[in-house]
Each structure stands twice: as C-alpha cells, then as structure tokens.
Amino acid sequence: MNRYPLWKYLLVMVVIIFGFIYTLPNFYGESPAVQILPLRANLKADHALLQRVDQAIRAANLGAEGVVLDSTSVKVRFNSTDTQLKAKDILQSQLGDDYMVAVNLVSRSPQWLTAMNAQPMYLGLDLRGGVHLLLQIDMSSALEKAVEAASGDMRSVLRERNIAYSGVSREGREVTVRFRDEEMRNKALAEFRQRFGNFNFIDKNAGNEIVLLATIRPEEEKRIQESAVQQNLVTLRNRVNELGVAEPIIQQQGVDRIVVQLPGVLDTAHAKDIIGRTATLEVRLVDDEHSFSEGSPVPFGTEMFKDRDGTALLVKKNVLLTGERIQDAQPGFDNRTNEPAVHINLDGAGTRKFKEATRENVGKRMAILLFERGKGEVITAPVIREEIGGGRVQISGQMDTKEANDISLLLRAGALAAPMEIIEERTVGPSLGADNITRGFQSTQIGFAAIAIFMIAYYLMFGMVSVLALGSNLLLLVALLSMLQATLTLPGMAGIALTLGMAIDANVLINERIREELRNGITPQAAIHAGYENAFRTILDSNITTLIAGIALFMFGSGAVRGFAVVLCLGILTSMFSAVLISRALVNLIYGRKPRLTKISIG
Amino acid sequence: MEFFKIKRDIPFMSYGKYTTTISLVTFILAVFFIATKGLNFGVDFTGGTVMEVHYSQAADPGRVREQLAGIGLNDVLVQNFGSSHDVLIQVSLKQNVVGANLSEMILAQLRQQDASVEMRRVEFVGPQVGKDLVENGALALLIVSMGIACYLWLRFEWKFGLAAVIANLHDVVIILGFFAFFQWDFSLTVLAALLAVLGYSVNESVVVFDRIRENFRKMRKTGVAEIIDNAITRTMSRTIITHFSTQLVVTAMLFLGGETLHYFALALTIGILFSIYSSVLVASPLLMLMGVSREDFIKTEKVAEEVMP
Numbered sequence: 001m002n003r004y005p006l007w008k009y010l011l012v013m014v015v016i017i018f019g020f021i022y023t024l025p026n027f028y029g030e031s032p033a034v035q036i037l038p039l040r041a042n043l044k045a046d047h048a049l050l051q052r053v054d055q056a057i058r059a060a061n062l063g064a065e066g067v068v069l070d071s072t073s074v075k076v077r078f079n080s081t082d083t084q085l086k087a088k089d090i091l092q093s094q095l096g097d098d099y100m101v102a103v104n105l106v107s108r109s110p111q112w113l114t115a116m117n118a119q120p121m122y123l124g125l126d127l128r129g130g131v132h133l134l135l136q137i138d139m140s141s142a143l144e145k146a147v148e149a150a151s152g153d154m155r156s157v158l159r160e161r162n163i164a165y166s167g168v169s170r171e172g173r174e175v176t177v178r179f180r181d182e183e184m185r186n187k188a189l190a191e192f193r194q195r196f197g198n199f200n201f202i203d204k205n206a207g208n209e210i211v212l213l214a215t216i217r218p219e220e221e222k223r224i225q226e227s228a229v230q231q232n233l234v235t236l237r238n239r240v241n242e243l244g245v246a247e248p249i250i251q252q253q254g255v256d257r258i259v260v261q262l263p264g265v266l267d268t269a270h271a272k273d274i275i276g277r278t279a280t281l282e283v284r285l286v287d288d289e290h291s292f293s294e295g296s297p298v299p300f301g302t303e304m305f306k307d308r309d310g311t312a313l314l315v316k317k318n319v320l321l322t323g324e325r326i327q328d329a330q331p332g333f334d335n336r337t338n339e340p341a342v343h344i345n346l347d348g349a350g351t352r353k354f355k356e357a358t359r360e361n362v363g364k365r366m367a368i369l370l371f372e373r374g375k376g377e378v379i380t381a382p383v384i385r386e387e388i389g390g391g392r393v394q395i396s397g398q399m400d401t402k403e404a405n406d407i408s409l410l411l412r413a414g415a416l417a418a419p420m421e422i423i424e425e426r427t428v429g430p431s432l433g434a435d436n437i438t439r440g441f442q443s444t445q446i447g448f449a450a451i452a453i454f455m456i457a458y459y460l461m462f463g464m465v466s467v468l469a470l471g472s473n474l475l476l477l478v479a480l481l482s483m484l485q486a487t488l489t490l491p492g493m494a495g496i497a498l499t500l501g502m503a504i505d506a507n508v509l510i511n512e513r514i515r516e517e518l519r520n521g522i523t524p525q526a527a528i529h530a531g532y533e534n535a536f537r538t539i540l541d542s543n544i545t546t547l548i549a550g551i552a553l554f555m556f557g558s559g560a561v562r563g564f565a566v567v568l569c570l571g572i573l574t575s576m577f578s579a580v581l582i583s584r585a586l587v588n589l590i591y592g593r594k595p596r597l598t599k600i601s602i603g
Numbered sequence: 604m605e606f607f608k609i610k611r612d613i614p615f616m617s618y619g620k621y622t623t624t625i626s627l628v629t630f631i632l633a634v635f636f637i638a639t640k641g642l643n644f645g646v647d648f649t650g651g652t653v654m655e656v657h658y659s660q661a662a663d664p665g666r667v668r669e670q671l672a673g674i675g676l677n678d679v680l681v682q683n684f685g686s687s688h689d690v691l692i693q694v695s696l697k698q699n700v701v702g703a704n705l706s707e708m709i710l711a712q713l714r715q716q717d718a719s720v721e722m723r724r725v726e727f728v729g730p731q732v733g734k735d736l737v738e739n740g741a742l743a744l745l746i747v748s749m750g751i752a753c754y755l756w757l758r759f760e761w762k763f764g765l766a767a768v769i770a771n772l773h774d775v776v777i778i779l780g781f782f783a784f785f786q787w788d789f790s791l792t793v794l795a796a797l798l799a800v801l802g803y804s805v806n807e808s809v810v811v812f813d814r815i816r817e818n819f820r821k822m823r824k825t826g827v828a829e830i831i832d833n834a835i836t837r838t839m840s841r842t843i844i845t846h847f848s849t850q851l852v853v854t855a856m857l858f859l860g861g862e863t864l865h866y867f868a869l870a871l872t873i874g875i876l877f878s879i880y881s882s883v884l885v886a887s888p889l890l891m892l893m894g895v896s897r898e899d900f901i902k903t904e905k906v907a908e909e910v911m912p
Contacts, residue, residue, distance in 0.1 A: 126863075133703075136731065268725065269707040422703035423729035432655070432723040439861040446859060447852030454848065491792050494864050497856055498871070501849035502803060508848065509810070512841040515605070538813045541758055542806035548750040549802025553795060556743035558736070561795045568799065603605060 001529045002592035004585055012585045015577070016472055022479035025109035025120040031065055031077040032084035033106035034091060035246045036099050038073075042309050043098055045073050056094050062087050065108075075106050088244075098310065103264060104246035121482045124489035124563055127437050129430035130263040131271055135232075135420040137256045142228045142418035143173055147216055149327045150196060151175040152348040153391070154214070157195055163188045175199075175214040185210050225256065227328075228418040232258060239274050258420070268427050281323025283354075286365035286381050287314040305369060307378035315367045315378070320357045325350025331404040334396045340404040341396035342380075351391030359387040380407050440493030447497050448474070451504055459511050461590065461601035466507035469583035473503050476574040481567070489563030499571030505542070506579030510535040515602055524600045528591060532584055539580065543572050607840035615835050615883065616828040616891060622884035630773055633780025640783045645790035646726055650696040650733040652705050655723040656713060661687040667713065674712050685862055689723065696730055703727050740794045747801050748772060755805075759812055760900075762893040767808035770886035774804050774877045781873050787866055796870035803849075804878025808886045810838050815890070819900050827896060831887050842883070846875050 036053055038045055050069045057064050057076060064087070065077040076091075078084045084103055092101040105128070107120050125132050151170045154177060158165050165188065167178040179185040185203060189212060192201055198220035202213045216224075229252055236258065240248045249261040265271050290299045292314055298304050302314050327345045334341045346354055357366075367381040382395045399407070428436075451470065455463035477496060481488060514531030518524065550572065553565035591597055615622075646653045656662075664681040667690055671679050678698055684691035692709060699705050706725040713720045748768050755764035775797055782789050814834035822830055853875065857868035 134732065136729075269704075272703065272707075421729075422727070424732045425703050425706070425725060425727035427706070427722070427725040429721065429723045431657070431721070436861065436863070439859055439864070443852070443856040443859045443864070447855035450851040450855065451848050454851065458844070490863055491795060491867065494792075494856055494860065494867055497852045498799065498849075501852035502806075504848045505806065505845040508841050508845045512838075512844070516837065538810050541813060542809045545751050545754060545805040545809060546799075546802035548754060549747045549798050549805075552743045552747045552750065553798050556739040556746070557795065558739070558791075561791055564792075564795050564799075568802075 002525055002588045004588050004592070008581070009585055009589075012582055015476065016582075019472065019475040019479040021113070021116065022118050022483050023475055025107050025113050025118050026478060026482060028107060028109040028120070030105040030120065031079065031108050032081045033075050033077045033104050034084055034087050035102045035104045035106075036074045036076075036091060036095065037102065038098065039100050039241060040098055040308060040310055045069060045071070049099075050074050052095070053091065056091055057087060060087070060090050062090075068106075075104070077106050077108070092244075100241055100244055102244040102246040105264075117483075119482060119485065121478065121488045122485045123433075123437075124487045124492065125261060125263060125426065125433075126428050126490045127433050127440075127488065127493075128263055129428050129433035130261065131265045131268050132424075132426040133260045133262075133272070133275065133422055134253070134424035135236075135258045135260065135275075136423045137228055137232055137258065138419045138421065139225050139228065139256050140173075143216065143221060143224055144170075145418075146224050146327070147173050147175060149345075149347050150199065150214070150216075154192065154196070156348050156351070156391075157191060158188060161187070161191055163191065173216055177212040177214070179210045179212070182210055185212055188212060229256065229258070232418065232420060236260060236275060243271060243274060257423075264430070268425070272422065281326065282319050282369045282371065282376075283321040284319055284367050284369060285316045285357075285361060286367045287316050288365060290314060303376075305367070305376045305378045307381070313367060313378050313381060315369065320366065321346075321350055321353055325353070329408040331401065331408045334394065337396070339396050340399055340401045341394050342399075342404050342408045344393040344395070344408075346391040346393065348391070351389065354391070354393065355387060355389045358384050362386060436490045437493075440490055440497075444474075444493065444497045444500070448500055451500065455504065455507070458603055460603045462511050462514070462587070463603070465583050465586045465590070466504065466511065466579075468586060469507060469578045470500060470504055472582050473571075473575050473578035474500060476578060477567070477571050480570050480574060484570075486566045486570070487563050488567075491561060492563035492567045495564045495567030495571065499567060499575060502546070503571065503575030503579060506535070506539045506575060507583060509538055510579070510583070511602060514600075518600075518602070524591070524597045525595075528587060528600070532580070532587075536580060539576070543576055547572050605840075607843070609836055609839070612829070612832045612836040613839075614828075615832050615887065618884070619888040619891065623888055626773060626881065626885050629777055629780075633777045633783075636780050636783040637776070640786065642779065642783050642789045643786040645788045645793075646693070646728050647791040648733045648737050648789070650728045650730045652692075652694040652699055652709075652728075653724075653726045654692040654706055654709060655684060655725075656690050656692065656710070657721040657723050658688050658690065658717060659719040659721075660717075662690045664690060666716075667692065670712055670716060671709065674708060676709075702729070736791060740791075743794075743798055744775070744801070747798055751801070751805050755809070755812070759816060760895070762890060762895050762899070763808075763812050766886045766889040766893065767805055767812070767882075769889055770808055770881040771801050771804050771878070773885055774874055774881050775801060777877050778870050778873045782870070787869065790866065792863065792867045793870050796867045796874070800871060800874030800878065804874060804882060807842060807878050807882030810841065811835055811882055811887060812890075814838050815887075815895075816900060819897050823897075827891065831891065835883050835887060839883075842879055846879050850875055 036049065047069065050067060053074050053076060054067050057067070062078070062083050065079055067074065067076050076087060078087060088101050088103055095101065107114070109118065109120070148170055151168055154175065155168045164184050165177055165179050169176050177188065179188065189201055189203060192199070192214070196214070198217050199214045200217055204211045204213055233250060233252060236250050240250060240260065240262065243262065243265065245262045245265055247263055249259065251259050253259045260275060262271055287299070287302045290302070292298060292304070298314060301317050303317055304312055305315055306312050325346050327347050329342055329344045332341055332343050333339065361384050363384065365381050365383050368379045369376045370379050380395060395407070452467045455466050457463070459466060477499065510531050513535045514527050517527035517530045522530065547569060550565050550568040554562055554569065557565050591600060662683070664683060668679065668681045671681070671692070676694060676698055680693035682691050683689065694705060701708060706727060710720065710722055752764035752768045755767050778797060778800065782793070811834055814837055815831055818830040818834050822833070850872065853868050853871045856864050857872065860868060
C-alpha cells in the first residue's frame with residue numbers, strides 16, 4: 001500500500017532537478033559590471049558595439065572577467081568595483097552621448113545557465129541598496145490648467161464671432177461667462193457646444209445676471225489625468241536615462257502616483273534634482289539657407305542641434321514660441337491623407353504668435369526643440385505649408401503611428417508636465433543592504449539547522465525524511481523565486497525563514513498521526529498509510545487559511561511587505577508539494593518494499 | 604523520544620470558566636493599554652523622516668543633536684542604534700518644512716564636522732502615504748478575518764468560522780497590547796507580522812476543529828465536552844512541537860535578523876505563544892458556548908447520502 005507508481009518518483013525527481021538548476025545561479029554570486037545601452041533608435045546593441053567595447057577595455061588594460069551581448073545591451077564584468085568605475089569613465093568618454101554607460105551587478109553564473117534563463121533572485125532595494133521614490137502628481141493643477149486654457153479659448157471664440165459678453169472668469173474647475181442679454185448667450189451656447197465638446201454647459205440666471213457655466217466633462221477629466229500620468233512617466237524615463245542607472249523601475253501606482261526605483265544610486269540629492277527638474281520646449285525656424293559641416297563654426301545667429309537619430313540641423317536663435325503655449329499634443333491622423341499625424345493645441349497668445357510666424361515663413365521648416373539641463377534636442381522639424389490660425393497645428397508626413405505617439409508624448413512632456421511632489425523616499429546604502437543579506441541568510445541558516453537537529457532527535461528516521469522534505473522545500477522556493485524574478489526584500493527573507501518554520505507543521509502533523517495510529521495497534525505499513533491520508537485534509541485546510549492571509553497582504557501591502565507576501569504564498573505552495581509528495585516518496589522508498597515491516601523508526 | 608504520553612484526556616472544557624476569565628482579563632488589559640498608552644506608530648504610519656548614519660568613530664548623540672539645532676531642527680529624536688557607531692535621527696513631519704530634501708540637508712550639516720559620516724538609510728514618508736498605509740492595513744486585517752471565517756464556514760460550519768476568527772483577533776489584540784505597553788516601534792513590517800500571525804494561528808484552530816469533526820463522526824455516544832477534550836488532547840503534542848519548531852526560526856530572526864526584523868520577530872513570538880493558548884482555550888470554549896452539536900455534521904452527511912444511488 002505504500003508504493004508509488006514510477007511516474008510519481010519521476011515527477012519528484014524532475015521537480016527537484018529543476019529546482020536545483022534554477023537555484024544554482026544564486027550560488028555563483030554577482031560581479032560588478034558595466035552595462036552599455038544605446039540611447040538612439042537607430043543604434044543597436046550588436047557585435048560591432050561588442051567589439052568596440054572589447055577593444056576599449058583591452059586598450060586600457062582593465063582585465064574584464066567577461067564581455068557579453070544580450071538583446072538590448074553589452075555587459076562587461078569586472079572583479080572589483082574600482083576597475084568597474086574606471087571602465088565606466090573610459091567607456092563613456094569613448095562612446096559619447098549616444099550610449100548610456102551604467103554600473104550594474106551581473107550574475108557570475110556560467111553561460112549555459114543564463115541560456116536556460118536561470119538567473120539569481122532579483123534583490124529588492126533594501127538588499128542591494130538604492131533609492132525608492134514615490135511621486136504624487138498634482139492632478140488638480142493639471143485640470144485647472146486645462147480649464148484655464150479653455151477659458152482663454154472661449155474668450156477668443158466670442159471675440160472672433162462678435163458675440164457681446166461682459167466677462168469670462170474661472171474659479172476652480174468652472175468657467176463662468178457673463179452676458180448682457182439672452183440672445184447673445186444662446187448664440188454663444190450654440191457656438192461653444194460645437195467647439196468645446198469636452199465641456200458641459202449650463203445656462204443660469206442668477207439675480208439679474210445672465211450666465212453660462214462651463215464644467216469639464218468627466219471623460220475629459222479622466223483623459224487629462226491619464227495623459228498627465230503618461231507624459232510624466234515618459235519625462236521621468238528620459239531623465240533617469242541620464243543618471244546612468246541600470247534597471248531602473250518607473251511605474252504608475254494607483255491613479256496619480258509614480259514609483260521610481262533606482263538600484264545602486266546613492267547620490268540622492270543628484271537623483272532628486274534630475275527627477276524634479278522641468279524641461280522646456282521651444283519652436284524655432286530651421287536655417288536651410290546656409291550649408292554647414294559638423295565641427296565647423298556655425299553662421300551668426302544660428303545654433304546647431306541634433307535630432308533623436310543624431311542628424312545635425314542648423315536652427316535660428318530667435319525663439320518663435322515656448323512650450324508653455326502648447327496646451328496639448330495628441331497623436332492622430334491627417335484628415336485628408338489619412339497619414340499618421342500629431343495634433344497640437346496652442347493657447348490664445350500662442351495662437352496669435354504662431355499665426356504671424358507661419359504667415360511670414362510658408363515653405364520653410366520649423367524645429368521643435370526640447371531643452372533639458374541646458375542641452376537641446378530636435379524632436380521634429382516639419383515644413384510650414386500654410387499660414388496656421390486658430391491654434392490648432394498639425395504635424396504630419398514621414399512618420400509612422402509609433403513616431404506620432406512618441407512625438408506627441410515628448411511635446412506634452414516638455415510643455416505641460418503636471419507638477420510632482422516626492423511623498424515617500426526610502427534609501428538604503430549598499431553597506432546596509434549587504435548587512436541585511438547576511439542577517440537574513442544567517443537567520444534562515446541557523447533556524448533551519450535548529451529545526452533539523454530537533455526533528456531528527458525527536459522523530460529519528462521520519463525526522464530525517466521531514467528534514468529532507470524541508471530542504472527540498474527551501475530549494476524549490478528559492479528556485480521559484482529565481483524563476484519568477486520576484487523581488488526579494490528583507491521581509492521576504494524573513495518570509496523564507498518563517499515558511500520553513502511553518503512548513504514543518506505538515507510533517508509534524510503526519511508524524512504525530514502515524515505515531516497515534518501505531519499506538520492504536522495497527523501495523524506499521526497501515527499506520528504510515530493512514531497517517532498520510534488523515535493528515536492531508538488538515539494540512540490542506542490550514543495552508544489555505546494562511547494563503548488567504550498571504551493574498552490579502554499582497555493586495556494591500558506595499559513595497560517590502562509585498563515581498564513578504566509573495567514569499568509566503570509561494571512558500572505555501574512549495575511546502576504542500578514537499579511535505580506531502582516528496583516526504584511520502586522518501587518514506588515509500590525506505591519502507592514501502594518491506595511487506596513484513598514490524599518496526600519503523602519514528603521515535 | 605516523546606514528550607507527551609497522555610493516557611487520559613485532559614478535561615479542558617471543565618476549566619472553561621477559568622480560561623475564559625484569564626483571556627478576558629488579558630484581552631481587557633490589552634485594550635486598556637492600547638486605549639491609554641496608544642501604539643507607538645513608526646514613520647511608516649505617522650509620516651516624517653528617519654535617517655540612519657554611520658560614523659567611523661563612536662558617535663555622540665548629544666553632539667549630533669547640537670549640530671541639528673544649528674539648522675533649526677530643535678525637536679529631533681537622536682539615539683544610538685545597534686552600535687555606538689550608528690546613529691538614528693528621527694524628525695517629525697511638523698518639524699520638516701522642506702519635505703523630501705531634508706535628509707540631504709541633515710547629511711550636509713553632519714559632514715561639516717565629520718566628513719566620514721556615511722548614510723546607511725533614509726526613510727521619508729509624507730502625510731498622504733501614512734494615511735493610506737493605515738487604511739490599507741485595516742482593510743487587509745478585515746479582509747483576512749472575513750476570508751478565513753468564510754473558508755471555515757464552507758469547510759466546517761459557521762460556528763467554527765466565527766469561533767476561530769474571534770480567537771485569532773484576540774491574539775492580534777494582545778500583540779497590539781504588548782506593543783502599546785512597551786511602546787515598541789509599530790512599523791509596516793510589524794503589521795505584516797500581525798497578518799501572518801492571523802493566518803498562522805488559524806492553523807491551530809483548524810487542526811483542533813478537524814479533530815472535533817472527526818470525533819463527532821466516530822464517537823457517536825460521547826458528549827460534546829468529552830469530544831472536544833479528546834480532540835485537544837490528541838492534537839496537543841503536534842501543537843507544541845510545531846510551535847516549538849516555528850519558534851526556533853523566529854528566535855534566530857529575533858537575535859540575528861537585525862533591527863528591521865527584530866520587532867517583526869517579536870510580534871511573531873507573542874503571536875505564536877498566544878495562538879497555542881487561544882486555539883485551545885478560547886476557540887473551543889467559544890464553540891461550546893455557541894452550542895456546537897453532532898447535528899451540525901449529521902445534517903450535511905444526510906444530504907450526501909441522498910445524492911448517492
């Protein structure tokens with residue numbers, strides 16, 4: 001009765017082998033490394049780059065441990081942090097601004113493991129050191145800005161259509177337009193309904209005032225909020241690239257928050273400075289009259305800028321328009337040709353200036369420049385086809401939908417990034433991170449050893465089996481965490497230790513049950529069988545209740561606590577497998593073949 | 604080796620009066636301390652700035668305090684942390700007028716006197732975040748309790764679900780009582796420990812309940828109190844051994860895990876001790892009180908029999 005079919009033994013073996021392989025990378029440790037990432041779309045991480053990097057390192061006699069190419073970057077491993085930092089400076093100066101050279105930690109595990117996608121566990125910031133920032137986007141100011149702009153537009157429309165009004169004012173997110181008579185108001189209402197589809201209009205007579213109230217529609221409010229988050233995400237990504245951080249995490253959290261995690265960064269002042277900086281946008285004319293070559297002095301009154309692909313452009317110094325005049329930029333399609341296009345809305349003052357500028361410069365090119373940290377970059381440089389009035393500008397031609405998307409995001413990012421505030425910071429220095437790893441590792445080690453000694457002393461052979469099952473539980477848990485690349489935090493390490501302490505419960509239940517059945521006087525074989533069968537139901541129930549707690553923790557916890565929840569949930573799954581299946585397989589192997597078993601070693 | 608060779612069932616249920624009194628008294632004491640002393644909420648919940656800095660020589664908190672007063676921070680908590688080289692600085696939100704940049708200001712000030720000051724850790728939590736964390740924590744506690752009650756209701760009977768949840772919330776309140784009495788730092792990790800205790804100590808009740816159900820089916824002629832006594836006595840050995848094993852690991856964490864894990868392990872230790880007590884001496888008497896009976900299970904068995912051909 002205590003025999004497993006062959007497939008069950010095979011299953012256990014295969015699972016343990018898998019567990020071993022995926023746990024293996026954790027033993028090799030990590031080396032300080034330099035990671036080179038191309039920053040421009042037309043540059044790729046390829047063999048040419050690999051060779052350039054390799055030659056540069058050889059020339060400087062730095063002695064790299066290994067140079068590897070992966071899908072997005074080239075990574076060079078070193079044996080010390082000193083050489084790593086030296087290499088970073090050398091590579092950055094040789095490769096120039098087109099590449100990001102970031103310091104990183106890279107697994108020392110051999111190629112064949114990496115090829116199997118076996119990686120060490122992904123350590124959280126509290127273990128590897130780094131900065132965690134939570135930013136809150138000021139949505140109400142973004143909304144107010146949009147309403148303010150609309151109120152300006154309403155004024156222009158009234159003026160344009162010669163509709164007499166006595167005042168336009170904004171309070172919070174509501175625009176009030178006052179009229180002298182109802183006829184004018186009705187005229188305005190008809191006009192507004194056509195032009196401002198994103199607003200709700202209510203006519204109201206308060207006392208002797210004839211008033212039109214405009215409020216922003218909920219859908220539009222939602223769209224503005226979403227695009228504010230999107231544009232801030234893009235801006236942050238661009239800025240973090242400058243910091244030279246490998247594997248930064250920049251994610252939306254909730255409706256109006258953004259998480260930024262920068263592993264390895266310690267200069268928090270610099271990081272915060274760059275993240276909090278505002279970029280500016282400028283529209284200028286392109287100088288196509290003068291020819292020029294790179295490196296030669298530029299003609300008077302012009303400047304040279306590069307676009308995102310690295311092509312140089314000569315641009316006049318005179319600024320036509322600044323980014324504050326751009327209210328919104330959205331990707332879309334040209335009405336006539338159906339080509340991908342970017343639609344830009346300008347505010348009242350911007351509209352007037354733009355109308356003048358385009359009237360005088362039909363046929364010429366204008367450049368839209370993004371300035372960050374005093375360095376300008378050409379986002380796009382379209383030809384002016386005609387005079388553009390009304391504040392609605394369309395840029396089209398020679399772009400695909402993705403580019404249209406990127407350009408509109410960049411335009412918005414430069415122009416109307418809603419202000420952000422840091423509402424949470426957690427910085428852990430690398431020395432504390434290393435200490436945390438040692439502490440977590442030591443607690444697990446000693447806790448495991450203590451349990452092992454106790455179990456073997458108390459349950460003898462069955463204790464040995466329990467300890468082996470517990471060991472395989474640890475192996476599977478670490479393998480699973482490595483495979484899923486779940487973030488391991490210090491509370492997560494506590495979770496591993498705790499899981500071990502809790503997982504032994506299942507084995508204690510089984511062993512106690514077997515002892516009890518033996519006391520009732522049945523044969524050892526039957527006792528083993530009954531012990532496992534009867535204990536299983538209890539094990540299931542108690543694990544499910546813990547799983548409920550784990551899932552709730554995952555749902556409501558944040559950061560480090562979530563790391564604990566992940567480990568707890570995964571640990572329950574692996575402990576069910578190891579305590580029930582693996583320990584049973586071992587017991588069956590040891591005792592299952594003996595038909596006349598009279599005594600078992602269970603203490 | 605065997606620690607528990609108990610020949611006769613221990614009449615736990617007849618102690619019901621005493622145990623209920625004991626748990627009632629501890630519970631009331633815990634609530635009293637929570638109400639009067641309150642929890643010493645950490646920065647996670649109250650908001651504020653915490654910094655841990657490392658000096659190459661032994662550091663004097665008094666000097667650090669003076670230096671900070673120099674930049675207008677008068678009411679700052681400064682203490683040695685872990686060793687004489689490490690200093691913990693805590694600034695409340697009220698004192699902090701510059702927001703997230705305070706830590707850089709402090710570090711710059713400290714480096715004026717000793718350039719070797721190394722920043723180990725900074726935590727800044729704004730007021731919005733703290734509020735969210737409290738709300739989410741309370742919500743998690745509620746959901747875990749309800750989830751467990753529902754699961755036990757489905758698996759056993761509503762009386763079991765209710766008894767287990769009351770017993771375990773009793774544990775949670777007592778842990779909170781300890782944290783209030785000793786004014787230990789109540790952080791986010793302690794909250795996580797609390798929820799883990801909730802899930803963990805329910806195990807206890809489940810194991811006992813499982814036995815009670817089994818006994819109701821096997822021991823047809825026995826009274827309810829005897830059935831519960833038997834279930835507790837039979838599972839006692841397992842209860843003690845399991846908790847002892849878990850406590851081995853938690854003890855390792857308590858002493859070796861460093862400051863961050865210390866209070867986490869402390870909460871778990873109290874939780875483990877009280878969950879032994881509460882599952883045996885709170886959940887089961889409650890079950891009796893609610894009038895659990897054989898019919899609760901026979902009914903369901905009848906339904907099952909009818910389905911069979």
